[in-house]
Amino acid sequence: MSSPSPIPPPNDRRSSRASSNASQPGPGSSSNATSSLDVASEPSDLLVVGGPPSSPSPLALRASNSPSSKRRKSRVEKIPPDLHLLEYVSPCDSNLVCLICHAPFGKPVRLVCDHYFCRDCLDHAWEAQQDGHKTCPTCRNRVDVDREPLSVPRILENMLDELVVKCPNSRLGCEWSDQRANVQDHVMLYCEYTLVECGSYDCRFPVSQKDFHKGCLHYTVNCEHCHTSLMRRDLEEHQTTACPNKSTSCPHCATEVLRVELKAHIKDVCARAIVPCPGAIVGCTFVAERTEVWLHERSCPMATMAPHFREQQTRLERNEAKLEPLARRVVILEDGLSNITNMLYPANDNASSFPVTNPLDPNNADAFPPAPLVPTPDFRLPPASLHDSLREEVSRIATALTEVEGRASMMIINDGQRFKDELLHTNxxxxxxxxxxxxxxxxxLQQRTANSASNSTSGRAGSGATASTSAPSGSTTQGAARNRSGAAGPGVTGHSPFRRLSDSTRQDTKL
Amino acid sequence: MFATKRLGKELSKMQSGLPNGIELIKADDFKEWLLDIRVVDANPIYQGEVYRIKFMFSPNYPIEAPEVVFVQDESHPIPYHPHIYSNGIICLDLLDRTGWSPVHNVESVCISLQSMLTGNTKKERPPGDENFVRSNTQRPRDINFVFHDPHV
Structure with missing residues (x-):
């Protein structure tokens, strides 16, 4: 029933069972139905439920008042139930299950090899296969597409028809469930929850068949209790099940309370609600209605202690909550402290947890720590290199100085040696x-002692004559000669200088 | 839709009971399931080991075959078998386009793999395993296997 088909006049419900096998109403009957309905509804287009006795039953009116007008005829579309999507009330015999979809056969077919499948499933499976190579999904026998699939035994169809299913509209509220054979008639004719198009001309929202006679409900209204804006269609449901400002009765004690307060009522007030003893937090297992719990409370030691325990508990929790940020702060501060330490003593802190490289340490191969938390190395690097170069400079100057010093002292030693040699020579x-x-x-002296004895008178004249010539020539060695004469010959100090000078001149001429 | 419904049915059936040696590990959605299998019979090659299998379903399941591979982690090795590559890809006609049939299901595939391991006597990888594992970038369903061994 894919095209919008007019609805046959409402038969006796039981007869639909018989007609279900031919799910499509015959062309003859449908045309009859249309004409009779047209006649019936012609006098007024108003939708009157339970009209005059001559008109069809209200049920039929509801089911068919839209097709009555010509414009509607083409627009009402009820979708027939898909047998694959039906929900079965009880698990069915595994022999009735299609191996492809794992659900009871929809429209079963048989292959020559005696394997059964849903018609739709088999078509799906064959779509993936090449033409002329269709095989049975179970046994892979080659299938002759012209002759197969074959029909199934009547008994199988009957068994399938007797499976009990739920109405496909069960999610919308329909509670119908019956044999599968009837589901098509139910959905297409009787189910009040089947969606049909809204009766209003320019409204395209679907509406449940049971609400059709109310006219178009697809406009926005405000709930008068809670002022939520919602569709008119959903208003009743909202007010009976959801609206927070609508009063409702407590499920336990039948008191009327606002729905928004119902939870609080049950939790704290309701005398009939089942609650645990307040001592439950320390192990009391007593659970009963609130009135009984009140009686029990007086005798239960755990219930008496419970408030104190609860107070202690909250205090503990509070302290723990306080402790946590403090611990975090300690960690942060410790981190900061170690960073500062590393910054201050970069050279002798290699063992500390913070990875610091010492740029002056030649043994340290990697120059940078893998991921410094703070940019201390970057910050320290320029002064460190400066320091390094200065140190180099100083050491170079120091070596140059030593070299110069060595050369100077060498020269002095050399010179001194020469002077010493000369001195020795002179000495x-x-x-x-x-x-x-x-x-x-x-x-x-020997000559003089020998001569003085022989000529003491004539010697005076001779010495006087030579004194004038010999005086200037001996002036250079005079000091030395005088010293020698003083040290070597104290015996001759008494002699006159003239006599001595004349003696030395005589000596020169002799040499 | 088709796949979801069918997998839902399979899942509920598997949750109510599975054959010995097969265990459902994870089936949070209808795209990827994990199952564990172990060889029940005393086969010295697979003694005491549990293997993890990953099923990946396409929206066309069960018309299209699922992709089935062994996955490796600390406690689940890849079993040694002449038709199982060391990256977990399985060379089995059942899992290929031509060999797959929509009447197979997750459970039957697991049983097939289990019996494939049970009947094996050679602790070896397929020929050319190293090359295949190094060079393969395809998904299992895009690989054209040549099925030559009728004994598995």
Missing amino acids: ANINNMRVQLHWLMSTT
Whole structure:
């Protein structure tokens, strides 16, 4: 029944069972129905439930008053129930289950190999197969598409028809459930929850068949109790089940309370509500109606102690809640402290938890810590390198200085050596001269002692003549000669200088 | 829709009981299920080990085959079998387009895998396993297997 078909006149409900096998009403009967309905509803387009006795029953009117007008005829669409989507009341025999959809057969068909499937499932499965290579999904036998699928035994269809199903509109509130054979008639004719198009001309919302006679309910209204805006259609349901400001009766004690207060009423007030003993938090297992619990409370030691326990509990929780941020702060502060320590003593803090690289340490291969939490290394790097270069400079200067010092002292030593050599040389010369002088003096003294005895008178004239020539020539060695004469010959101090000078001139001429 | 309804039915049936050695681990949606299987018979190759199988369903299930692979974690190795690659991909005609039939279901696939392991006597990987595992980027359903071994 895919196209909008006019509804047949309402038969006796029981007869629908018989007509269900031919689910599509015959063309003849349907045309009859339409004409009779048209005649019946022609006098007035008003929808009157339970009209004059000549008109069809109210049920038929409801089911068919839309097709009565010509414009509606094309727009009312009731969708026939899909057998695959039906909900079965009880689990059915596994022999009646299609192996492809795992549900009771919809329209069962048989293959030559005696395997059964729903017609739809088999078509689905064959869609995926190539033409000419259709096989049985179970045994993979090649299927002759022209002859198969075959019809199934009547008894199988009957068994399927007898399965009890729920109305597909059960979610909307229909409580009908019956044999599967009747479901099509139920949905298409009798179910009050089947959706049909709204009776209003320009409204396209669907409406349940039972509400059709109320006219279009698809406009927005405000609930007079809670001022929620909602569709007129949903207003009644809202007020009976949801509206918070509508009074309702308590399920336990039958007191009338507002729905919004119902929960609080049951939780704290209602005398008949089942509640546990207040001592339950410390282990009392007594659970009864509130009035009985009140009696029990007086004798229950745990109920007496419960408030104290609860107070302690809240205090503990409060303290724990306070403790947590404090602990977090301690961690943060400790982190900060270790960062500061690392910043201050970067060189000797390698063992600390914070990864610091010492840039002056040549053994440390990686220059940077993997992920510094604070940018201490970056901050310290420029002064560190400066420090490094300065240190290098200083050490270079130090070595240069040592070198220069060494060279200078070497030079001084060399020079001193030379001077010492020269001095030694001079000393040797002087010694040599002294020896000569000594020898000359002793010779002169010997001569003089020998001569003084022989010519004491004539010697005076001779010495006077030579004194004028010899005085300037001996002036250079005068000091030395005088020293020598003083040290070597104290015996001759009494002699006059003239006599001595004349003696030395004589010595020179002799050499 | 079709797949959801059918998988829902399978799930409720599996929750009410499964054959020995098969266990449903996770079926939160109708896209991916996890099951554990172990070899019940005394086969020394698979002694004491539990294998985890992942089913991935397309919206066309059961007309289209599900993708079935073994998954590996700390407690679930990939079983040694000449038709199971070490990345968990299974070479079995049942799971291929040509071999799949809509009358199969999750439970029957698990039983097939279980019996495939039970009947195996060779503790080895398929030939060319290393190359396949290294180079394969395809999903199992896009691989064209050549089925040559009628004994499994």
